Structure formats: structure tokens, C-alpha cells
Amino acid sequence: MSIALNAPGTSQLFIGNEAIARGALEAGIGFAAAYPGTPSSEIIGSLAQVAKDVGIYVEWSVNEKVAVEAAAGVSFAGIRALAAMKQNGVNVACDFLSNLVMSGIGKRGLVLIVCDDPSAISSSNEQDTRPVAKWLDIPLVEPGDFQEAKDMTRWLFDLSEELGTICMLRSVTRIAHARGNVKLGELPQIRHKAFFDQVHDLSNLMPTRYIPVPSPVRHLFQHMRLNRAKEKFETVPFNRYVGPRNPELLIVTCGSCWLYSLDAVKALKIDDRVGILKLGTLWPLPEKFIQDHVANAEKILFVEEIDPFLEQNVVEFIASLPSIGRLPAFYGKRSGHLNAYGELNPDTVIKAICSIMNLTYQPRPVDFSSRAESFKKSHVPERSMTFCPGCPHRATFWAIKNALKLDGRNGFVTGDIGCYSMAIGPAGFMQVRTMHCMGAGAGIANGLGKLGQFGFDQPVLAVVGDSTFYHATIPALVNGIYNKSNFILVILDNSATAMTGFQPHPGTGMTAMGEPTDVVSMEALCRALGAKVEVCDPFDLKSTTATLLDMMAQGGGAKVVIMRRECELVRSKKQQAPYRVCVDEKKCIGESCGCDRLCTRVFLCPGLIWDKKAGKAKIDDVICTGCGVCADICPRGAIVKEAR
Amino acid sequence: MRTKGRWKDPLNLVITGVGGQGNVLISLVVGKALVDAGYFVTIGETYGASQRGGPVMSHVRISKDTQYSPFIPDGFADIVLGMEPVETLRMLSRYGNPSVVTIVNPRPIYSIDVTGGQASYPDLDELMSAIRQLSAKVWVVNATEEAQKMGSAMFANSVLIGALVASKVMPLDKERVELVLRETFPKEIDANILAFRKGMELAKLE
Numbered sequence: 056m057s058i059a060l061n062a063p064g065t066s067q068l069f070i071g072n073e074a075i076a077r078g079a080l081e082a083g084i085g086f087a088a089a090y091p092g093t094p095s096s097e098i099i100g101s102l103a104q105v106a107k108d109v110g111i112y113v114e115w116s117v118n119e120k121v122a123v124e125a126a127a128g129v130s131f132a133g134i135r136a137l138a139a140m141k142q143n144g145v146n147v148a149c150d151f152l153s154n155l156v157m158s159g160i161g162k163r164g165l166v167l168i169v170c171d172d173p174s175a176i177s178s179s180n181e182q183d184t185r186p187v188a189k190w191l192d193i194p195l196v197e198p199g200d201f202q203e204a205k206d207m208t209r210w211l212f213d214l215s216e217e218l219g220t221i222c223m224l225r226s227v228t229r230i231a232h233a234r235g236n237v238k239l240g241e242l243p244q245i246r247h248k249a250f251f252d253q254v255h256d257l258s259n260l261m262p263t264r265y266i267p268v269p270s271p272v273r274h275l276f277q278h279m280r281l282n283r284a285k286e287k288f289e290t291v292p293f294n295r296y297v298g299p300r301n302p303e304l305l306i307v308t309c310g311s312c313w314l315y316s317l318d319a320v321k322a323l324k325i326d327d328r329v330g331i332l333k334l335g336t337l338w339p340l341p342e343k344f345i346q347d348h349v350a351n352a353e354k355i356l357f358v359e360e361i362d363p364f365l366e367q368n369v370v371e372f373i374a375s376l377p378s379i380g381r382l383p384a385f386y387g388k389r390s391g392h393l394n395a396y397g398e399l400n401p402d403t404v405i406k407a408i409c410s411i412m413n414l415t416y417q418p419r420p421v422d423f424s425s426r427a428e429s430f431k432k433s434h435v436p437e438r439s440m441t442f443c444p445g446c447p448h449r450a451t452f453w454a455i456k457n458a459l460k461l462d463g464r465n466g467f468v469t470g471d472i473g474c475y476s477m478a479i480g481p482a483g484f485m486q487v488r489t490m491h492c493m494g495a496g497a498g499i500a501n502g503l504g505k506l507g508q509f510g511f512d513q514p515v516l517a518v519v520g521d522s523t524f525y526h527a528t529i530p531a532l533v534n535g536i537y538n539k540s541n542f543i544l545v546i547l548d549n550s551a552t553a554m555t556g557f558q559p560h561p562g563t564g565m566t567a568m569g570e571p572t573d574v575v576s577m578e579a580l581c582r583a584l585g586a587k588v589e590v591c592d593p594f595d596l597k598s599t600t601a602t603l604l605d606m607m608a609q610g611g612g613a614k615v616v617i618m619r620r621e622c623e624l625v626r627s628k629k630q631q632a633p634y635r636v637c638v639d640e641k642k643c644i645g646e647s648c649g650c651d652r653l654c655t656r657v658f659l660c661p662g663l664i665w666d667k668k669a670g671k672a673k674i675d676d677v678i679c680t681g682c683g684v685c686a687d688i689c690p691r692g693a694i695v696k697e698a699r
Numbered sequence: 700m701r702t703k704g705r706w707k708d709p710l711n712l713v714i715t716g717v718g719g720q721g722n723v724l725i726s727l728v729v730g731k732a733l734v735d736a737g738y739f740v741t742i743g744e745t746y747g748a749s750q751r752g753g754p755v756m757s758h759v760r761i762s763k764d765t766q767y768s769p770f771i772p773d774g775f776a777d778i779v780l781g782m783e784p785v786e787t788l789r790m791l792s793r794y795g796n797p798s799v800v801t802i803v804n805p806r807p808i809y810s811i812d813v814t815g816g817q818a819s820y821p822d823l824d825e826l827m828s829a830i831r832q833l834s835a836k837v838w839v840v841n842a843t844e845e846a847q848k849m850g851s852a853m854f855a856n857s858v859l860i861g862a863l864v865a866s867k868v869m870p871l872d873k874e875r876v877e878l879v880l881r882e883t884f885p886k887e888i889d890a891n892i893l894a895f896r897k898g899m900e901l902a903k904l905e
Contacts, residue, residue, distance in 0.1 A: 068742075176745070233741065233742060234730055234742035234744075235769075311769070314767065318770070318772060401768055402770075405772065420796075423833075427833055431793075434785070434825065434826055436812055436819060436821070438753055438754045438810035439812050443719065477751065481815065656816055659811045664813075665809075
């Protein structure tokens with residue numbers, strides 16, 4: 056269902072990201088930009104789908120820094136703008152953000168949405184962005200449910216405009232990617248003209264310009280804006296209290312933990328004994344509001360994901376109150392009742408409450424539990440993540456593995472962020488030895504490639520995806536070429552930002568709004584920089600392996616190999632499978648072959664299974680996508696592919 | 700699920716399977732139909748990285764009163780809808796209780812741990828027996844098999860949605876669900892409606 060539905064008052068089932076996008080539409084944004092990153096991607100994804108209909112501009116920017124810079128430029132010209140990203144993206148954007156805070160924004164609101172990923176379900180780390188807002192000196196809010204995700208976003212544009220600063224909304228996976236009821240508001244009809252106003256502003260006798268200097272003065276201005284934000288936060292409906300007048304235990308919480316706390320109190324049937332203070336405005340803290348509710352509390356439990364952000368700041372505030380006599384007992388991450396890592400859920404909150412209040416909790420009969428546990432041990436095998444059937448990355452890493460072995464100099468792979476990160480495990484034959492942030496594999500290779508004088512002669516393959524190449528790898532490649540660092544940049548070009556939902560990027564020839572545009576050719580770009588470039592089809596295992604071997608043998612500076620093959624999930628939406636694949640039962644002799652079941656034990660495509668009774672490999676026709684690559688790895692030629 | 704004409708509140712449904720089978724679509728169809736019927740619906744999903752062949756689950760929680768969290772507490776499932784038998788048992792062992800009812804597609808999908816030999820897939824009869832021992836009632840629906848007869852294993856979702864409606868364990872109305880299916884699968888709607896009705900038929904036979 057469309058987020059642009061013009062049906063005020065109706066209830067829709069939105070994921071948190073759609074609710075945020077709807078809130079931005081209700082706020083009358085004219086511009087939205089982001090780089091895709093789970094769990095934030097659907098904000099721009101859903102806005103892009105309706106952009107033409109509602110007359111706004113939406114783009115997938117090349118990275119988060121450019122996204123937020125572009126959005127700031129739009130705000131300078133008097134149009135409301137939004138930038139969205141995952142937690143890691145904030146790091147990329149922070150250099151600009153720390154200066155934008157000093158320069159201030161334009162006449163119209165600018166909002167930054169950040170989706171954190173507690174437990175790093177789809178991330179390389181689980182950093183908490185809330186402390187970033189604090190050190191940036193910007194107002195920070197966090198929605199506690201889906202309705203708030205929409206309402207807060209809408210309201211945050213007003214606040215940003217009133218204060219003249221960028222404001223941050225932090226969400227987490229269980230709001231961003233969970234679904235719930237959202238009652239729609241009105242879509243605005245007003246349209247502003249974009250104009251960069253250079254007229255002198257009489258109030259400060261300076262021409263209008265957005266500059267961070269003189270910094271100490273600008274810094275003071277920002278602190279004054281924060282003080283105004285604090286006053287506003289005292290009365291907003293996003294901060295509220297539920298529970299008895301004098302609770303035995305007061306829970307202080309925010310975000311999805313608000314819903315977990317409600318669930319926990321309900322499951323324990325103690326809503327007459329426990330109060331919940333739910334904060335929606337997290338920085339600066341609504342101090343008077345907090346003071347009113349903690350005045351009589353004897354025990355306070357902080358329930359939040361990931362860092363003890365509320366815990367540290369609220370405790371510090373309470374301890375600084377002149378009227379405070381005896382401090383309440385504080386529980387949370389510092390006391391060990393909750394973890395300062397990983398996501399929480401109703402059960403972790405239940406456990407913490409039980410421990411503090413000496414309660415026992417038995418959600419199901421003991422005999423049922425022990426039966427369930429025992430079946431789980433005996434009848435539930437592991438299910439590891441892997442590349443999809445037909446994924447070009449499996450073939451690429453197969454070729455890499457064989458090429459490194461044939462080369463024989465202990466060559467290895469420095470990795471990056473994308474589906475191909477799974478090559479740290481059996482899916483990619485454990486080939487990836489380093490994995491950090493976007494572009495880091497190539498950066499690390501730059502250092503390794505300069506170690507010749509220390510006797511280092513191991514080939515280094517820096518593996519990066521196509522979208523990641525444009526995002527953060529180009530400077531590392533320029534560095535490697537200019538400084539003659541010895542490594543091979545292997546670009547896995549599957550024509551999509553596959554990990555986050557197949558968003559287009561500068562190599563695809565399509566914009567977020569579905570307009571065709573000119574491709575920024577990665578091979579032309581690399582050649583123009585002076586790199587030797589080869590393009591391979593990873594499904595042609597033989598020639599890909601030979602190209603890699605040849606490039607490694609050449610040495611002498613940074614080189615580029617592009618592995619070009621469309622993501623199978625994208626391809627299969629457009630065309631039928633290329634091959635019909637089956638196992639010739641006469642040729643497959645199973646364990647007695649001497650291949651050590653190369654197809655099922657090593658290659659590990661989920662479309663290939665082991666028929667225990669027959670003692671032979673078999674194709675699972677529900678899973679197999681007919682790529683035919685396994686036919687080329689079977690040493691006996693027992694896997695047969697027939698063109699469809 | 701229902702006592703004296705009143706549905707349990709909240710009512711907690713776990714949908715489970717393997718990444719790629721279409722968990723999210725089932726939860727979306729069920730959720731939309733229930734919002735249209737005036738319920739608060741919260742759906743928690745595992746997706747993103749877990750799409751790639753790992754276990755996936757959706758928690759669907761419905762209430763007439765309030766918005767619940769996207770996580771069903773351990774031991775609090777009322778219904779488990781499983782697209783794959785091992786995943787069904789995985790969810791029952793964590794979220795099940797003596798009154799949970801189960802709808803299961805018995806078609807195994809082997810993990811790379813199983814094909815690679817680090818783990819072994821249990822005997823299917825034993826697996827189904829374990830599922831029965833942890834459920835108050837079980838509907839076995841050969842959704843993949845039926846869907847393949849219709850031309851593609853992808854229709855298994857719609858078969859299972861049909862079974863869920865026919866089992867009458869949730870306040871789902873056939874017409875309303877068909878309407879949502881038409882909105883959700885406009886391209887292959889005829890096949891999906893057929894699959895949905897087949898699922899209803901199969902669950903009634905059980």
C-alpha cells in the first residue's frame with residue numbers, strides 16, 4: 056500500500072520506515088536522500104516510489120556524506136529535506152555534520168533519520184548513535200511505536216525549523232522493520248519556491264552564509280538552541296508515564312524497549328506495582344519532566360538498547376539535583392541486570408524485573424519446557440546463512456580459492472561490506488580474512504601492498520561490491536595507483552545493492568525514481584585512473600581463475616578485476632532459469648569417487664543435496680535456480696546441465 | 700483461541716520457514732486483513748541478512764486493545780505456522796506451550812550444515828512426531844507439493860494462508876483475505892487464489 060495514500064484518519068499497517076516516510080510527506084518535504092543500509096533502506100525506498108506522484112525529489116546518493124550534504128543544500132534554499140542512513144552511515148557523514156551544527160541550517164527544516172541495528176542483525180557492528188547526537192550537540196528523539204515514528208518525524212521538521220538546527224531521529228531494527236498500526240494525517244498542499252537568499256540579515260548585520268566560524272560563537276549559539284529544545288521537550292506528548300502513583304519500581308525507557316517494558320509488566324501482572332517512564336526526547340533530556348517522576352522513586356531500572364545512554368545521563372542529572380537526599384537504587388547495565396550489548400526483548404526485561412523484585416516467573420509448565428528443550432537438541436539442526444542458489448559470489452569465491460591455491464604464495468582476501476561478507480564463513484569457503492567498514496578492504500590492501508621491502512610477497516585481493524566501490528573505495532584505489540601499492544581490487548559487480556534490497560547505484564543506469572541515466576562505467580573510471588582492468592564472468596570458472604592467476608603473477612601496482620554477473624534474485628525476476636540441472640545417477644559414485652563430495656560438502660550450494668539412501672548427490676528442484684555452475688565443478692561430469 | 704465467543708487477547712502467531720520461502724508475505728497478508736477488521740496488529744520480522752538461506756520468523760500479535768511489542772515472549776505462541784518442518788520445531792521449542800496449535804508444511808529444506816555433513820537432518824516421521832508432541836493440535840498441509848502441481852513452489856505461501864483461514868484459529872475472514880491477496884499479488888492473482896482455496900480445502904480435510 057502506498058505511503059502517499061490520501062486518506063486521513065484511516066489506519067494502515069506500516070513498517071516503521073514507511074511510517075517515518077509518511078511523516079516526512081505530511082511535513083511537506085521536497086527532498087530526500089540516503090545511501091541504502093539495513094535497517095534504514097525502506098524510508099527512501101518507499102518515498103522514491105511515490106516521489107513523482109507527490110512532486111518531490113528522492114535519490115539514492117553515492118554515500119551518506121553526500122546524502123546529508125545534498126539535503127543541507129536543499130534546506131539552505133528553503134525547502135524541507137530529509138537524509139536517512141544506518142548507524143555506520145553516520146560515521147561517514149559526521150565530518151560534515153559536525154560543521155553543519157556550527158553553520159546552522161537554512162530557513163526550512165532538516166531532519167536526519169538514523170536506524171541502529173542492535174545485535175548487528177544486518178550489520179558489521181552494533182554502535183549506538185544516541186551518544187553521537189550528544190557530542191554533535193543536536194536534538195535527538197526516538198519513537199516508541201509505529202504511530203510515533205510518523206508523528207515524531209512530522210513534528211521534528213517544525214522543531215528543526217524553529218531552532219535552526221538539524222535534528223536527529225533514532226530508530227532501531229524492531230521499529231524500522233516491524234509493522235504496526237499507523238493512523239494517517241493530512242498531506243500538505245503548500246509548495247515553497249526554492250531560492251538561496253543572499254540578502255543581508257538585519258538582525259546579525261551579516262550576509263546570509265552558512266559557515267562554521269567563528270566557532271566558539273557558533274558553538275555558543277548551538278548550546279542556546281539546545282536550551283530552547285529542552286524547554287520544548289518538557290511538554291511534548293512523546294514523553295509519558297504509565298503506572299501507579301507511587302510505584303515500587305520505576306522503569307525509565309525509550310524506543311522499542313518501551314513496548315518490551317509494557318509486555319514484561321503485563322506478562323508478570325504487576326501493572327499496579329511498576330511504573331514506566333517512557334522518554335521520546337532523549338537529548339537534551341526533559342529535566343523537569345524527569346524530576347517530577349523520579350522524585351519519589353526508590354528503585355529505578357533503565358531499559359534501553361545498546362549503550363547505557365539514558366542510564367548515564369539521567370543518573371548524572373538526578374545526582375546533580377540540589378534537593379536530592381538519598382539517591383534511589385539504580386538498576387540497568389551498570390548493575391548487570393541488562394546487557395550493554397545485543398538487543399533486548401520482553402524476556403530480558405522480565406528477567407531483570409524478577410531479579411530486582413524477587414519474583415518467580417514460569418511461562419509454561421516445566422515438563423513441557425524440558426520436552427521442548429530435549430527435542431530442540433535432538434531434532435533441530437543448525438541452519439547457517441549462505442549465498443542464495445545461483446549467486447555469482449559463490450562462483451567468484453570458488454575461482455578465488457582455486458587461483459590462490461594454484462598461485463601458491465599464501466595469497467589472501469581483504470573483504471568488505473555486502474552479501475559477499477558471508478565469505479568469512481563456509482558460504483565463501485572462508486576466503487575473506489579482514490572485514491570492517493565500507494571500502495576498508497581496499498584501504499587495508501594499500502598498506503599490505505607496500506611491504507615488499509620487508510619480505511612480503513603474498514598476493515592481496517581486495518574484494519568489494521559494485522555499490523561499495525562507488526561509495527567508499529575510489530579514494531583507496533587512487534591511493535594505490537599513485538603510490539604503486541601492489542594489490543588487486545576485485546569488484547563483484549552484480550548490478551545491484553543486493554544486500555539491502557536491490558537499490559540502483561551509479562553503475563546501473565537507473566535512478567531511485569526509476570529514471571534512466573548514464574552509467575558511471577567502473578572499468579572506464581579505473582582505466583582513466585591508470586589501472587590495468589580485466590572483466591570476467593564468474594560463471595566461467597576456468598577463465599576467471601586464469602585471469603586472477605595472471606594478474607597475481609604480474610604484480611607491480613594496483614590492478615582491477617571486475618566480476619560481472621547479475622544478482623540471481625534480480626535476474627530470476629526477469630527471465631527463466633538458463634539450465635535444467637540434474638545428477639546422472641550412473642556417473643555419480645558418491646563417497647567412493649575420491650572427490651570428497653566436492654559438490655555437497657565443499658561447494659555448498661543449497662540447491663545441491665545429499666541423498667543418504669542412494670549415497671549420491673541430488674538436485675533439490677524447489678531450490679535450484681539452474682545456473683549450471685555445479686556442472687563445471689564435478690570432476691566426473693556427473694552433474695548435467697541442459698539449456699532450457 | 701476462542702472462549703465464549705471471545706478471541707484470546709493478545710493472540711500470538713509465529714510464522715516460520717527458511718529465507719526465501721516468503722514469510723514476510725504471509726505476515727503481511729494476515730496483518731493487513733486483521734487491520735482491516737479493526738485490530739491492532741504488530742509484526743516483528745527477521746530479515747535482511749537472514750534472507751540468505753537462514754531460519755526466518757515473523758511474530759504476528761493482534762489485539763483489540765493496544766499495540767503489543769514485535770516479540771512474542773518465550774512460551775507465549777498461540778499458533779505456529781511452519782513452512783518447513785525443522786523450523787516449525789525450532790519455533791515450537793521456544794515459543795510453544797501445551798495449548799499451542801500448529802499448521803505445518805512437511806517439505807524439508809536442507810541447510811548447508813546438513814548437506815556439508817556438520818549436522819544431520821532428523822528422520823521426517825520422528826520430526827513430525829516431535830511436532831505433534833509439542834502441539835495441542837496439528838494440521839499437516841502439503842503446501843509445497845500442492846503448489847508445485849500448480850506450476851511453482853512459490854504458491855506454497857497462499858496454500859498455507861488458506862489453511863490458516865480454514866483452521867479458524869484466528870479471526871480471519873475468507874473474503875477479506877482474498878481481497879488482500881488480490882492487492883498483494885496482482886500479477887499472479889488467479890494462481891494465488893486457487894492456491895489459497897486449495898489450502899482451505901486441505902485444512903478442512905485434516
